[in-house]
Structure formats: structure tokens, C-alpha cells
Amino acid sequence: MRAFYKGGFQPEMNRREAALILGVRESAPEEKVKEAHRRIMIANHPDAGGSSFIAAKVNEAKDMLLGKKTGGSSIF
Amino acid sequence: MAAKIIANLLVAGGTVLFRAASQAYRQAIVNGTRAGMTAEGVQQAAKSAKQLTLREAEMILGVESGSSWQDVMKKYEHLMQANEKNGSFYLQSKVYSSYSNLQSKVYRAKERLEQEFQEQGLPTDGPEGGQQQQQQSGGQ
Numbered sequence: 281m282r283a284f285y286k287g288g289f290q291p292e293m294n295r296r297e298a299a300l301i302l303g304v305r306e307s308a309p310e311e312k313v314k315e316a317h318r319r320i321m322i323a324n325h326p327d328a329g330g331s332s333f334i335a336a337k338v339n340e341a342k343d344m345l346l347g348k349k350t351g352g353s354s355i356f
Numbered sequence: 357m358a359a360k361i362i363a364n365l366l367v368a369g370g371t372v373l374f375r376a377a378s379q380a381y382r383q384a385i386v387n388g389t390r391a392g393m394t395a396e397g398v399q400q401a402a403k404s405a406k407q408l409t410l411r412e413a414e415m416i417l418g419v420e421s422g423s424s425w426q427d428v429m430k431k432y433e434h435l436m437q438a439n440e441k442n443g444s445f446y447l448q449s450k451v452y453s454s455y456s457n458l459q460s461k462v463y464r465a466k467e468r469l470e471q472e473f474q475e476q477g478l479p480t481d482g483p484e485g486g487q488q489q490q491q492q493s494g495g496q
Contacts, residue, residue: 285449288408288416303444316444323442329434331418334447 289337298341310346317342410461413454428458 290297299306302316320338324330414421417431432455439448473479 282445284452285446287453288412289450297446300446301444303446319442320439320444320447323438324435324447326418329431330438331416331431331435333415333418334435334450338447 293337293340293344295344298344301337301341302345304345306345308345313342313345408453408457410457413457413461416450416454417458419458425462428455428462 285300295306299308302308302313302320304312304316308316317338321335322328324334324338326332326335411421414423417428417435419428419431432451435451436448436455439451
């Protein structure tokens with residue numbers, strides 16, 4: 281059994297963490313990212329007893345992985 | 357005879373590994389600083405990555421600071437199950453870390469409170485363990 285990652289989330293998300301959150305590779309194709317996001321969001325939906333903090337992180341992870349992919353607008 | 361040698365080797369090996377690890381950690385910070393992270397940023401990252409704050413643990417599990425331990429357990433079990441089936445290992449880790457962090461903090465707080473209560477000669481069986489408000493309502 282793998283050892284759990286320690287500690288909390290990174291204070292600022294990066295691509296690596298985003299990929300870990302969604303359980304995909306950083307280089308995963310868009311459809312995979314979207315599918316992982318959908319599946320994980322459903323599991324962690326706040327309305328279904330999940331935590332909104334985690335849900336926000338999952339969303340942020342998707343945006344991060346997809347945003348960079350399409351070379352979209354920088355968030356800065 | 358052989359056991360002693362092996363034990364020595366293990367200790368030596370462990371020490372080397374530990375030193376290597378702390379050196380690597382320091383080097384990582386230096387590299388990070390070169391990459392533009394400030395000292396606070398690094399400390400934040402180190403703190404967040406290594407030490408989960410109480411507030412973040414509560415946020416991750418989705419509990420309020422006044423929640424009972426039962427609520428915490430319920431959220432923990434629900435989140436662990438949900439992410440076991442359809443989440444990522446990373447998320448499971450975060451849920452688990454939060455839970456064990458809250459558990460140790462709650463237990464420590466409870467112990468401290470019980471100690472204080474005992475010193476003051478008050479009963480320690482009550483369900484109100486959480487808050488730090490000292491409501492001296494005269495016991496009963």
C-alpha cells in the first residue's frame with residue numbers, strides 16, 4: 281500500500297499538484313482531464329456531503345491543466 | 357556478533373540518509389529561492405507541505421471549528437470512501453492528513469482541558485470538549 285502524501289495542499293497550486301489532484305499526468309489530453317475532473321467532482325460534490333474546499337481545489341486543478349494547455353489567458 | 361555489525365551499519369546508513377535528505381531539502385530551498393520564491397513563500401510552502409494547519413484541516417474535511425468529533429469522523433469516512441472509489445490518491449492523502457491532524461489536535465486539546473479541569477477539581481465527563489471558552493457557570 282502506497283504511503284499517503286503528507287501535509288496540506290500547496291499554498292499556490294502548480295501543474296504538478298493539479299495533476300496529482302486529478303490523478304492524471306501533467307501531459308494528459310484535454311478529454312482525460314475533463315473526464316477525471318467530472319468523476320472526481322461528482323465524488324466530492326459539496327451538495328452530496330463533500331467538502332467545498334476540496335471541490336474548489338478540484339476545479340482549480342482542472343482550470344490549471346486546461347488553461348495552460350490551450351495557452352489561454354494568464355491569471356496574473 | 358553479526359547482529360551488532362548489522363545494527364551499526366543500519367545506524368550509519370540511517371544517519372547518512374538523514375543528512376542527505378536534509379541537505380537535499382536545503383538545496384531545494386536554495387533552488388527555489390533562485391527561481392524567485394521569497395523567504396515567506398518558501399516557509400509557507402514548507403509549512404503547508406509539511407505541517408497542516410488546524411484551519412486547513414478543518415476546511416479540507418468541511419467541518420466547523422465547533423464541530424463534534426463525531427461530525428469529523430463522519431466527514432472523514434464519507435470523503436475517504438468517495439475518493440477511494442472515484443477520487444485520486446492525492447486527495448485521499450489530504451483527507452487522511454487532515455483527519456489525523458485534527459485527531460491529534462483534538463486529543464491533545466482534550467487532554468489539556470481534562471488536565472486543567474482536574475487541577476480545578478471539576479468533573480471531566482462532559483461532552484463539551486471543543487471550545488476554549490471558559491464558562492464558569494458554576495458546574496451544574
